[in-house]
Amino acid sequence: MKHRIYFALLGVAMLVPGVALWAHHSPSAIFDMKKPITLTGVMTKVDWVNPHIVMFMDVKGADGAVVNWKFESNPPRWFTKVGVNRADFAAAVGQSVTVEIVAAIDGSKYGYLHKITFPNGNQFSLDESQTKEEIHP
Amino acid sequence: MRLHLENRAMTLAGVVLLTATLAYTQAPAPVPTTKAAKATTASTVKMRRTADGHPDLSGNWYFGIDLPHGDLVKVVDGKVTRSHFDQSARHSIQNEVPGALPWDKAPSYKPEYQEKVAYLFKNESKTDPVFYCDKPGTPRIGSPRKIVQMPKETIFLYEDISGNTFRVIPTDGRPHRADANPSAFGDSIGRWEKDTFVVETTNFLDDTWFGENGYMHSDKMRVIERLWLLPDGNLAYQATVEDPAVLAKPWTNYARVIPPNNDPIEESPACKEDDGQRLLNTDHHLQR
Numbered sequence: 001m002k003h004r005i006y007f008a009l010l011g012v013a014m015l016v017p018g019v020a021l022w023a024h025h026s027p028s029a030i031f032d033m034k035k036p037i038t039l040t041g042v043m044t045k046v047d048w049v050n051p052h053i054v055m056f057m058d059v060k061g062a063d064g065a066v067v068n069w070k071f072e073s074n075p076p077r078w079f080t081k082v083g084v085n086r087a088d089f090a091a092a093v094g095q096s097v098t099v100e101i102v103a104a105i106d107g108s109k110y111g112y113l114h115k116i117t118f119p120n121g122n123q124f125s126l127d128e129s130q131t132k133e134e135i136h137p
Numbered sequence: 138m139r140l141h142l143e144n145r146a147m148t149l150a151g152v153v154l155l156t157a158t159l160a161y162t163q164a165p166a167p168v169p170t171t172k173a174a175k176a177t178t179a180s181t182v183k184m185r186r187t188a189d190g191h192p193d194l195s196g197n198w199y200f201g202i203d204l205p206h207g208d209l210v211k212v213v214d215g216k217v218t219r220s221h222f223d224q225s226a227r228h229s230i231q232n233e234v235p236g237a238l239p240w241d242k243a244p245s246y247k248p249e250y251q252e253k254v255a256y257l258f259k260n261e262s263k264t265d266p267v268f269y270c271d272k273p274g275t276p277r278i279g280s281p282r283k284i285v286q287m288p289k290e291t292i293f294l295y296e297d298i299s300g301n302t303f304r305v306i307p308t309d310g311r312p313h314r315a316d317a318n319p320s321a322f323g324d325s326i327g328r329w330e331k332d333t334f335v336v337e338t339t340n341f342l343d344d345t346w347f348g349e350n351g352y353m354h355s356d357k358m359r360v361i362e363r364l365w366l367l368p369d370g371n372l373a374y375q376a377t378v379e380d381p382a383v384l385a386k387p388w389t390n391y392a393r394v395i396p397p398n399n400d401p402i403e404e405s406p407a408c409k410e411d412d413g414q415r416l417l418n419t420d421h422h423l424q425r
Contacts, residue, residue, distance in 0.1 A: 026262070026418075026420030028418075028420055029262065029416045029417055029418050029419070029420045030412060030415045030416060030417065047409070048406050049406050049407050049408065049409045050270070050298040050299075050405060050406050050407065050408040050409070051270070051298050051408060051410060052412075054409075054411075072411075072412070074204075074205045074207075075204055075205070075298060076406045077200075077204060077296065077298075077403075077405070078204045078205050078222055079209070080403070081204070081220075081222045081400075082208070082209035082220035082221070082222055083209070083211070083220050084209060084211070104415060105417055106415065106417065108415070110415065121212075121215075122211075122212055122213045122214070123210075123211070123212040124209060124210070124211055124212075125209070125210045126205075126207050126208075126209060126210075127207055127208045127209070127210050127219070128205075128206065128207030128208070
């Protein structure tokens with residue numbers, strides 16, 4: 001078989017419409033793919049590192065307590081190749097943003113970011129819905 | 138997202154088991170003699186050449202590393218755009234690549250190593266050095282992002298998730314260095330076989346993998362990489378791995394076709410793996 005169809009990818013896409021992510025491991029080994037969540041808070045830091053860019057965000061809970069979340073997303077070189085640089089994220093540091101993530105199964109405040117909405121309404125989102133087949137030996 | 142199902146490990150083990158009974162023959166891989174090789178020769182009239190008459194491989198080439206396949210959808214000032222990252226230089230297979238050697242889907246390990254390879258592959262997210270930001274080594278890193286071809290040496294430059302890597306490949310006929318320490322990318326010397334640039338590399342550490350599926354090797358590994366220009370201006374890259382200590386026979390991977398790419402080569406951001414401690418199972422996918 002020279003054409004490998006990634007059924008797992010299709011399965012995830014069907015289970016969680018709109019959620020798409022990449023990790024250098026299987027995302028299901030860390031994240032609950034069936035429960036995407038939306039958080040709003042203040043972005044505090046962007047780390048432009050491999051194998052995933054990393055962002056930190058302070059989220060105020062219902063009790064008023066602030067919890068710092070950590071998100072990873074695609075690799076930095078992927079973002080630059082699709083026209084997004086570190087500065088595009090860093091511009092939001094200190095500002096309120098809304099993110100859509102899948103969170104770590106272990107309950108830690110850790111997630112994989114697949115969509116971010118900036119204060120001015122601009123958005124970045126990962127979308128693998130068009131990637132139905134990959135050719136591989 | 139590219140998930141690997143565990144049954145692939147079983148498939149790999151089966152392939153290894155079936156093919157490992159073949160006798161190991163440590164002969165240099167042959168120069169292409171197929172009709173495809175003739176096609177390469179026929180195309181040379183259009184080929185860009187250096188002053189010394191060799192095909193000119195210099196330039197920036199597309200990524201040979203693995204990055205996500207999905208698109209980025211960007212909404213800026215209400216305008217929606219979609220950007221796609223082209224992975225064809227890494228994952229495309231073109232059986233009729235002119236000049237390519239016959240290739241096999243998987244290497245054939247000696248029987249005593251098959252179980253180890255299957256274990257490494259099944260537990261890749263725990264056992265693969267590349268997962269934890271280590272160097273992929275030769276030939277796993279793939280084709281170079283930039284080639285600087287000069288009369289007496291050719292330089293390969295890479296952008297890799299593990300960091301920026303270079304290889305200086307003498308082409309003046311000198312032998313391998315006798316005083317070099319073993320390394321992930323090894324000690325390389327290059328030569329021209331007609332219009333194909335052939336790079337022979339030895340003196341490896343034994344802690345890298347030469348492929349993504351647990352393809353461990355010994356420090357006796359010898360890698361032959363072939364690079365040649367195609368009639369359409371693309372670069373072809375194909376690697377053969379010889380390792381009489383662990384392989385039942387040499388393994389030639391499929392030929393990759395790498396388009397030219399004018400994007401500047403950039404410094405790779407630091408690699409800081411933070412997910413290994415969070416993994417709840419051994420599910421994994423390809424690295425690179």
